[in-house]
Amino acid sequence: MGNGFFGKILWIDFSDETFKEENLSESIYRQYLGGYGLGCKLIYENTPIKYDPLGPDSIFGFFPGLLTGSTAPCSGRYMVAGKSPLTGTWGDANSGGTFGPEIKKCGYDAILFKGIAESPKYVTIIEDEKSIHDANDIWGLDVIKAEEKLKKKHGKFVKTAGIGKAGENISLISGIVNDRGRIAARSGIGAIMGSKKVKMLVLKGNKQMSLANKRDLLKYTKSYNSEKNPSPGKFRKSLIKKIPGIPKLLRRLHIPFKGPGKILTQIYQVFGTSIGNTLLAEIGDSPVKNWGGIGQFDFPPNRSTEISTVRINNYKQRDYGCLTCPIQCGAILKVPELGLEETYLPEYETCCAFGTLLLNNDLLSIITLNDLCNRASIDTISTGVTVAFAIECFENGIITIDDTNGLELGWGKSDSIVELVKLMINREGIGDILADGVKKASEKIGRGSEKFAMHSFGQEIAMHDPKFIESLGCTYAFDPTPGRHTAASIDFMNLGPINKYMKGFSLPKKWKKNKEAKYKGQMLVSGLQQVINCLGLCTFTTLFGSYPSKEIIESITGWDISTDELIKTGLRIQTLRQSFTIREGVKIAENYLPSRVIGEPPFEKGPTKGITVDYREFYEGVCKEMGWNPQNGYPLKETLVDLNLDFVIKDLY
Numbered sequence: 001m002g003n004g005f006f007g008k009i010l011w012i013d014f015s016d017e018t019f020k021e022e023n024l025s026e027s028i029y030r031q032y033l034g035g036y037g038l039g040c041k042l043i044y045e046n047t048p049i050k051y052d053p054l055g056p057d058s059i060f061g062f063f064p065g066l067l068t069g070s071t072a073p074c075s076g077r078y079m080v081a082g083k084s085p086l087t088g089t090w091g092d093a094n095s096g097g098t099f100g101p102e103i104k105k106c107g108y109d110a111i112l113f114k115g116i117a118e119s120p121k122y123v124t125i126i127e128d129e130k131s132i133h134d135a136n137d138i139w140g141l142d143v144i145k146a147e148e149k150l151k152k153k154h155g156k157f158v159k160t161a162g163i164g165k166a167g168e169n170i171s172l173i174s175g176i177v178n179d180r181g182r183i184a185a186r187s188g189i190g191a192i193m194g195s196k197k198v199k200m201l202v203l204k205g206n207k208q209m210s211l212a213n214k215r216d217l218l219k220y221t222k223s224y225n226s227e228k229n230p231s232p233g234k235f236r237k238s239l240i241k242k243i244p245g246i247p248k249l250l251r252r253l254h255i256p257f258k259g260p261g262k263i264l265t266q267i268y269q270v271f272g273t274s275i276g277n278t279l280l281a282e283i284g285d286s287p288v289k290n291w292g293g294i295g296q297f298d299f300p301p302n303r304s305t306e307i308s309t310v311r312i313n314n315y316k317q318r319d320y321g322c323l324t325c326p327i328q329c330g331a332i333l334k335v336p337e338l339g340l341e342e343t344y345l346p347e348y349e350t351c352c353a354f355g356t357l358l359l360n361n362d363l364l365s366i367i368t369l370n371d372l373c374n375r376a377s378i379d380t381i382s383t384g385v386t387v388a389f390a391i392e393c394f395e396n397g398i399i400t401i402d403d404t405n406g407l408e409l410g411w412g413k414s415d416s417i418v419e420l421v422k423l424m425i426n427r428e429g430i431g432d433i434l435a436d437g438v439k440k441a442s443e444k445i446g447r448g449s450e451k452f453a454m455h456s457f458g459q460e461i462a463m464h465d466p467k468f469i470e471s472l473g474c475t476y477a478f479d480p481t482p483g484r485h486t487a488a489s490i491d492f493m494n495l496g497p498i499n500k501y502m503k504g505f506s507l508p509k510k511w512k513k514n515k516e517a518k519y520k521g522q523m524l525v526s527g528l529q530q531v532i533n534c535l536g537l538c539t540f541t542t543l544f545g546s547y548p549s550k551e552i553i554e555s556i557t558g559w560d561i562s563t564d565e566l567i568k569t570g571l572r573i574q575t576l577r578q579s580f581t582i583r584e585g586v587k588i589a590e591n592y593l594p595s596r597v598i599g600e601p602p603f604e605k606g607p608t609k610g611i612t613v614d615y616r617e618f619y620e621g622v623c624k625e626m627g628w629n630p631q632n633g634y635p636l637k638e639t640l641v642d643l644n645l646d647f648v649i650k651d652l653y
């Protein structure tokens, strides 16, 4: 065991119901950190080429970040990872809450699942006792009811992560839920868990990691937490520059604004991400009407303010956040009109996918949908995009009321939207066709429906517009987990004071005006983003000012690690994700985005008027900086050698 990790992972094989521990050397952690960095290394080396992600050879796992389990601020995240059954590429998803630290408390740096169980099972790891149990009495329950039953049996302090009905039904857009409503949603990893017939992982640990320098860690933790309202200087300036007259705009959208110095605190502590619900529709970042509309005209403030963060806050009972986070951007709501005593605040992505994207300003329906999806473990982004697809197919006569179980679909028809999502969760009628996302649905429906399917390589595209945040076009198209807004994007990261984030990290000078400098900046950001994720840090930390990453890593692990080494580590992880995707036969560099998403033809009015995104040229420039072949995205042999990824060469060449 080293400092900051246990040096031990757990394999659970459901084909013969066995547990096996494996020890890992310190050099693995130094090269891959934790999270999906460690996950990608382990899964790459333990799976055959071109395997079926839902078959017996498939492996997926739970991977806390390297810093997860310590007191490091905002380090409570964990990742699930495996081959995405939705896209066929590398797949991963990230979640917060309290589950990630519990994995570490059980004494493991990762827990991996392999094989397929003969009948539904759940796993307990409770203070060193490991067991596989029959899950027939919880199979079919939503994640909250299942957790309640398991707590009665195994004690109220256990932590759970698992699947609801959508995961059990192997919906390719299902995720894994922990803490009764936090979801590692993307990439369809819930379908892998469902295919293995595993309902839940139940944990309670009592172990503590050894730390290199506990006193220093507490010093840095305390100092960061006491500055949880850091100077918003640059953040505010870049935001205000991007959105002239922001205070006026916020007031027009009925969002209270108390003055420049308070903006960050207001945004994240008071409102959370749902601050974007009205604001981003107005300024051109939110996709509207299945990417075919313009916020100012199709979902103007008199409608968008119906789903504003201020309206949502009327239901707020208390703040909620991930373990060790001083910001606590989430909230628990009580909604008497819906009979909901306790439900999670819907995030911006959810509100946009079920609101702006569908021209739906019925807030209660959005809260209902958020609750339904969390309980069923289905991704709200993919589900909303799939509903938008179905509505547009209906409006264009491609499907009719005879196909929709009698539902009259239409923009903003909230009752039928809720019913359609229930059909998807249960795979009933048209819901069975839609449960695997828009690409699969359009292949089954045919008749020109593919033009309404807003996906990238099979994954539904997230709720930020590359016509507004340009480099997202490249990220959406070509990241090994395509269609994701949380993958690395220089313009997105630049919303925060990114040059202050980590000592020694800065973007190239004049990158906004110089193409070559921007390619290099995207490469650097790509490395940084993997580091943030694999340390288990929240990606929002880039918005909150500087984060003492190197100091905290040193106080936890004892490593004196330079910024250059950290960025190179991030690039190693990104290159391995890319190599996995190529090894599995995916021609990621040949991907293209739907024409609406990139502005082909461009809008004739609105904030993104006249903009078409050239994401392909950008990708080629970034590939050169990454040491990848710009024609096909293959990492070059010398790049693989330089990154200590020699073991990949035989698979790619």
Ligand code: SF4
Pocket: 074, 075, 076, 096, 097, 268, 320, 321, 322, 325, 326, 327, 328, 329, 330, 538, 539, 540
């Ligand atoms: S800012 Fe929000 S999402 Fe990030 S760690 Fe804190 S509570 Fe979790």
